[in-house]
Amino acid sequence: MPRTSNRIEQLQGLMKAQHIDLLALGPGAQMQWLLGFHPHADERPCLACISQTRAAFLMPALNAAGSREATNLNFFEWSDAEGPQVAFTDLLTDLNVTNARQIALDETMRADFAALVQDALPAAKRQFTASSIGHLRMRKDESEFTLLKANALIADAAMMAGWDAMKVGMSELEVAEIIRKKFIDLDTKPLFTIVGAGLNGAYPHHQTGETILKAGDAVVMDIGGGKSSYSSDITRIAVLGEAPDGYHEVQAIVEAAVQAAMLAARPGVKAHVVDDAARKVITDAGYGQYFVHRTGHGMGVEIHEQPYLTSVLQTVLETGMVFSIEPGIYLPGRFGIRLEDIVILRADGPEILSDLPRD
């Protein structure tokens, strides 16, 4: 696990600079990143609350003993009978933020958790964590690279397991189950296993189902797992027998788009420049309308995090950022092709984490 001990300090430095009085996180990836753990997540409000100088937990009583083993932060406990209001007021008083003017909320936490904070501080302006925790999370260190590389190689193995087992007559779900099993065998939690056969490949977020694989299908596999709190995410295409009409042409265009994006991704470049590069290849080839999503997204403790590579985002890419490059072309009624690699941005360009060739 990466050391998290100095992350609170780094965060509080940013909070001072940005005049954020209080930052609140629910039990999830953000808390995991900041504190190295998170308590059980359910409907009971559980918040890590960070002020510019202190930090404490709003903690459901039944999770207190278990969480005490993982953190030294002060707990403000509440029982099912009492509810969280009194404990939360005590926490705000203890952190000296009852007059907070700027609060930053974990965008991924439950809406009712966010409401608890906002209702207690009605005069505060609300922002989310993109410029604070998001800013820090984007800039990854060696220990994180190591975990991401390990996750990528596990995803490679899971992809190969699906590939090796796949044959005409199997269902998408059967292939997905083989991939899931490989993740599990490698001590990794399967996070998503999209298998889209034939026409289904034209839906970028196809819900893997009972569709049977046929000869001539292009099968999109977009899979990811999680180990040691970090993630993997990779997309490859398998073709069963002879490729469908036009497949090779479209495949070559998507591959060219990947390579254009890889060339464009350099430290100091804005995120949209990478999207522009991939999109130009696909648009120039006449398929612009079929590239219906951004070129990529950051990855780390979450599968999708900053930086996002869209046609408009002005985020300046820096060495140490980790993101996907994954252009695609989706032809309704025919097939879809997306090729995705996760890269670490190095001084001289992207380092691809997967060892699997894209073809």
Next chain:
Amino acid sequence: MPRTSNRIEQLQGLMKAQHIDLLALGPGAQMQWLLGFHPHADERPCLACISQTRAAFLMPALNAAGSREATNLNFFEWSDAEGPQVAFTDLLTDLNVTNARQIALDETMRADFAALVQDALPAAKRQFTASSIGHLRMRKDESEFTLLKANALIADAAMMAGWDAMKVGMSELEVAEIIRKKFIDLDTKPLFTIVGAGLNGAYPHHQTGETILKAGDAVVMDIGGGKSSYSSDITRIAVLGEAPDGYHEVQAIVEAAVQAAMLAARPGVKAHVVDDAARKVITDAGYGQYFVHRTGHGMGVEIHEQPYLTSVLQTVLETGMVFSIEPGIYLPGRFGIRLEDIVILRADGPEILSDLPRD
């Protein structure tokens, strides 16, 4: 799958009665319950929006084609480049709710999704869905009972698999993996598999880990899976060899608390009366301070939903409600015992879904 076609109508009836102008749901259990499906969930705002007379989706463009197969609702699509703002404004105009005064938000959805709605309707009062969708979800029908019973029997089989395989020298995670595998073999998604051995059993939400099972351990297993969009949840205790000191006494108290709660749970009774009954048994036996959580929670498309059985809740129980009864006693440094069954409340009392005896 239960028919969902009349649920929107029922919901709109409640919205009219309660003067809720707009209800918004994220992709999750609530949307699944209302519409019978939900699109892929990620950081892209995706909302099912219900007015008193109409309904529509705010839909990320890349999920549109796939979702079109599952619903006839109108889509207001947005691309990664455009962002959701314009499409959401168009949706509010189309639903004629730009002057909404009361909005109900899915409490489980991401905080940034909720903010999108609230920022677009700054004059509206916000509530969550407890009195609208929550009210409807509590009152389950025969098709839901059937799915919940099927899920309960699968959980029984998974519990037995863990029980049969468990032996001294295995780790909690190994036992959990066997339980997970059984769920998967039965075409069911494992949702949680808490295995707490010995001292760990004293943490109600113990994070299953590398602890090795020893002779004389009481092992708490709290597991649940999901099939056909419904859930299971059951807790049993296995004792490896000779029980720890005091185990049989405490086990008998918890069992008596379960039975007291079962006797108290009748249509027309308030939720807290059930909690009171279980808590009285445990308190009278001198263990009140070690029963650190509520007696139960509703269950359906979510593992935890209304009605909650706490010491304060005034919800009146009705026939057809489905909830857990799960008192526990947690003795730090010694062991923990929780016994949990899911019941359907019938006219003459609770019907237990599991076929496994509690001892």
